[in-house]
Amino acid sequence: MTPMRTAIDEYLALRRALGFRLKKDERLLGQFAGFMEQRRAVHITAKLAAEWAQQTPSTDQNYHAGRLRAVRSFARHRIHDDPITEVPPTNMLPRRRNTFQPHIFTGEEIQHILAASLRKWGGATPFYCLGRYTMYGLISVTGMRVSEVLNLNLGDVDLESGVITIRNTKFGKSRLVPVHETTRAVLETYRDARAAHLAGREVLPFFISEPGRRITHAALGRAFKRLTRRIGLCDAGAPDGPRLHDLRHTMAVDVLQKCYSTGADPERRLPALSTYLGHSHLNYTYWYLHQNPGLMTEAMTRLQHRWEASP
Numbered sequence: 267m268t269p270m271r272t273a274i275d276e277y278l279a280l281r282r283a284l285g286f287r288l289k290k291d292e293r294l295l296g297q298f299a300g301f302m303e304q305r306r307a308v309h310i311t312a313k314l315a316a317e318w319a320q321q322t323p324s325t326d327q328n329y330h331a332g333r334l335r336a337v338r339s340f341a342r343h344r345i346h347d348d349p350i351t352e353v354p355p356t357n358m359l360p361r362r363r364n365t366f367q368p369h370i371f372t373g374e375e376i377q378h379i380l381a382a383s384l385r386k387w388g389g390a391t392p393f394y395c396l397g398r399y400t401m402y403g404l405i406s407v408t409g410m411r412v413s414e415v416l417n418l419n420l421g422d423v424d425l426e427s428g429v430i431t432i433r434n435t436k437f438g439k440s441r442l443v444p445v446h447e448t449t450r451a452v453l454e455t456y457r458d459a460r461a462a463h464l465a466g467r468e469v470l471p472f473f474i475s476e477p478g479r480r481i482t483h484a485a486l487g488r489a490f491k492r493l494t495r496r497i498g499l500c501d502a503g504a505p506d507g508p509r510l511h512d513l514r515h516t517m518a519v520d521v522l523q524k525c526y527s528t529g530a531d532p533e534r535r536l537p538a539l540s541t542y543l544g545h546s547h548l549n550y551t552y553w554y555l556h557q558n559p560g561l562m563t564e565a566m567t568r569l570q571h572r573w574e575a576s577p
Contacts, residue, residue: 268299268303269308270299270302270303270308271296271299273340273343273344273347273348274295274296274299274340277295277340277343277344278291278292278295280343285439287434290336291336291339291340294333294336294337295336295337295340297318298315298318298336298337298340301314301318301321302314309348309350309351309352310337310340310341310344310348310351310352311352312352312353312354312355312358315334315337315338315341315352315354316334316354316358316359318333318337319331319333319334319337319359320359327359327360327361327362328361328362330359331359331360331361331362332361334354334358334359337354338353338354338356341353341354368509368511368512368515368516369507369508369509369512369515369516370512370515370516370519371406371508371512371513371516375499376406376513376516378497378499379402379493379494379497379499380399380402380403380406382493382496382497383395383398383399383402383493384396384399387492387493387496391476392459393459393460393463393476394476396455396456396459397456397473397474397481398486398489398490398493399452400452400453400455400456400473401415401416401473401481401486402490402510402513403449403452404445404449404452404453405510405513405514405517406513406516406517407445407446407449407517408430408443408445408449408517409513409514409517409518410430410432410443410514411511411514412483412486412487412510412511412514413483414432415473416471416473416480416481416482416483416486417432417433417434417480418430418432418471418472418473419470419471419472420469420470420471420472422472423453423457423472425450425453425454425457428444428445428446428447428449428450429442429443429444429445430442430443430444430445431443456473457472460472460474463476463478464478486510487509487510490509490510491507494507494508495507
């Protein structure tokens with residue numbers, strides 16, 4: 267093993283001990299090590315790092331920036347043992363500003379989605395329909411990430427206490443998500459249908475496909491896209507449109523809007539909402555204020571009132 271690959275292994279082990287998973291970084295740094303070996307290069311330079319980052323069929327600026335970020339992070343570690351190492355500057359291959367706007371569903375749209383998910387489109391079985399109905403509904407009322415719902419195992423859903431345990435989340439942490447009695451009732455209905463479908467077989471995932479396997483993110487996303495097209499929320503020929511993950515965004519925005527409508531101070535509720543959503547930093551929760559014009563208008567109105575009330 268080359269010194270570079272040894273250093274990469276040590277770097278990954280150190281950061282994983284701090285709670286990071288780094289699956290993507292492990293793959294990218296392995297590719298970078300191969301590139302360095304082909305170039306017979308021993309020391310990281312900004313020029314080599316940028317060349318490797320752009321050495322892909324993709325021309326996407328953000329994709330290149332993500333590749334360079336992995337090397338930059340490793341270079342900051344490597345420079346302590348190899349002072350000749352160059353850390354690529356942060357303004358090298360900068361990310362393109364994200365202009366993405368999530369689709370915030372109305373209450374009527376969500377009800378339409380849930381009702382349509384129970385229809386047997388294309389000969390879908392009742393169990394298939396119930397599963398989609400339950401997953402879409404769970405995301406919409408809890409704001410769980412799609413991956414968190416799909417990664418649930420049977421033992422993670424405690425229907426006696428009405429608490430879901432989410433393990434090894436996006437940021438390597440676990441958290442508890444209490445659910446409303448109505449949500450618990452739907453989960454119980456699905457659990458019973460799941461047991462009948464499996465007919466005595468024991469499988470780990472809570473949400474399963476017809477053959478009893480864990481459902482993939484891609485498969486559920488495609489099913490949601492087909493459904494939104496069928497009910498007119500997305501044009502048949504449009505590549506974009508409402509995403510399944512937008513149900514999570516909608517839940518967060520709804521919570522903040524209810525705070526404003528009831529006269530509560532949403533800033534005091536943000537830490538609790540941030541914890542409930544599994545955000546690693548409060549800034550990620552503040553993002554919902556900036557992305558929704560209605561919330562920003564409410565926030566500016568309150569700020570104006572505070573200024574007017576100031577002596």
